[in-house]
Amino acid sequence: MNAYTIPAQTRIGHVHLKVGDLERSLEFYCGLLGFELMARYGADAAFISAGGYHHHIGLNTWYSKGQPPAPVAAPGLFHTAIVYPQRKDLAVALRRLLDAGYPLTGASDHGVSEALYLNDPDENGVELYWDRPRDQWPLDEAGKLTMYTRRLDLEGLLKEA
Numbered sequence: 641m642n643a644y645t646i647p648a649q650t651r652i653g654h655v656h657l658k659v660g661d662l663e664r665s666l667e668f669y670c671g672l673l674g675f676e677l678m679a680r681y682g683a684d685a686a687f688i689s690a691g692g693y694h695h696h697i698g699l700n701t702w703y704s705k706g707q708p709p710a711p712v713a714a715p716g717l718f719h720t721a722i723v724y725p726q727r728k729d730l731a732v733a734l735r736r737l738l739d740a741g742y743p744l745t746g747a748s749d750h751g752v753s754e755a756l757y758l759n760d761p762d763e764n765g766v767e768l769y770w771d772r773p774r775d776q777w778p779l780d781e782a783g784k785l786t787m788y789t790r791r792l793d794l795e796g797l798l799k800e801a
Contacts, residue, residue: 719765
């Protein structure tokens with residue numbers, strides 16, 4: 641196979657999730673996380689976004705209505721990553737989660753980013769994060785990126801909210 645590098649301007653457009661209960665998922669993604677409902681297709685599907693985009697997340701029950709979450713050890717989506725524009729926006733999200741008593745599954749400083757981890761109501765992994773400016777990313781002496789996973793200072797993050 642010939643070497644090929646995907647264009648740098650390429651981006652992931654949206655994620656489309658199978659869910660067991662559409663209303664429960666809308667309450668999580670719109671009610672708790674703050675996404676906006678853009679379109680709804682009856683009782684089986686909805687499309688939600690941030691900032692009026694046509695959709696960042698699709699939710700449907702076409703094959704999964706009333707079904708339990710997929711097994712953790714089965715192949716599938718590990719998590720959907722939602723990027724916040726600034727650290728203070730991530731702090732506000734953390735405050736909302738804490739105020740709602742919504743459990744986190746983790747919180748990490750990766751050097752390039754700070755991230756909160758949780759599961760949606762269907763046990764789909766969700767990462768909420770913000771990227772540090774590129775000039776602050778950790779590099780080794782050869783200039784190569786050196787990401788890491790360290791404990792995130794949640795108290796320090798909350799001071800931004």
